[in-house]
């Protein structure tokens with residue numbers, strides 16, 4: 001079984017569009033857990049355009065499943081993670097003005113930086129994951145940072161699957177095999193959807209967790225959040 005962690009950034013986007021508390025991010029997170037999801041993911045960005053730092057603090061008291069906080073480990077992000085003590089922190093090399101995450105780490109040139117940050121989180125009992133492209137050199141580099149897991153950056157898979165090219169999953173299969181051999185846990189995320197998740201899951205050995213936000217919330221507009229969460233859970237069995 002692969003765990004589903006639902007990214008609720010888009011719920012915060014909707015809330016922020018009007019001010020106030022509708023939809024209520026905390027209630028939605030609790031409901032998603034009640035619907036069966038095994039985790040909640042947030043990715044606060046420095047401009048707090050969707051999830052706010054205060055949301056992370058509030059969610060800490062609400063989330064009873066796995067709590068995963070993603071972001072670029074700038075000093076204020078590191079402080080937030082150490083304050084909120086999530087189950088897992090996922091480090092992502094976001095540019096400050098990125099619309100969304102658009103690259104994995106260069107684990108070779110950032111090895112010393114990543115080693116330091118990862119050691120800090122692990123000393124505090126927080127599981128670590130780092131966002132990487134399906135590039136074998138980057139997977140080898142990830143293993144040298146001491147991280148517990150990697151998160152495979154799946155946008156290229158999603159694009160190739162949508163274009164009808166099933167070969168696009170191959171580099172991810174090879175990356176997962178190597179990561180497992182190097183004793184890294186394997187997560188994945190970005191642009192995964194009801195359309196493409198099953199083929200991905202069936203082709204990625206040892207896939208422990210996927211984090212899914214944008215597509216899942218869009219699909220819920222038509223199908224309802226509870227239905228959609230359960231549709232993913234069925235595909236991830």
Ligand SMILES: CC(=O)[C@@H](O)[C@H](O)COP(=O)(O)O
Nearest residue numbers: 009043070092100101189190
């Ligand atoms: C790392 C990753 O792929 C996701 O966290 C994604 O970037 C969500 O962030 P946005 O909701 O800001 O697009």
Ligand SMILES: NCC(=O)COP(=O)(O)O
Nearest residue numbers: 007189190191211213214
């Ligand atoms: N780590 C990926 C994530 O949390 C969600 O990404 P997306 O489904 O919003 O593309």
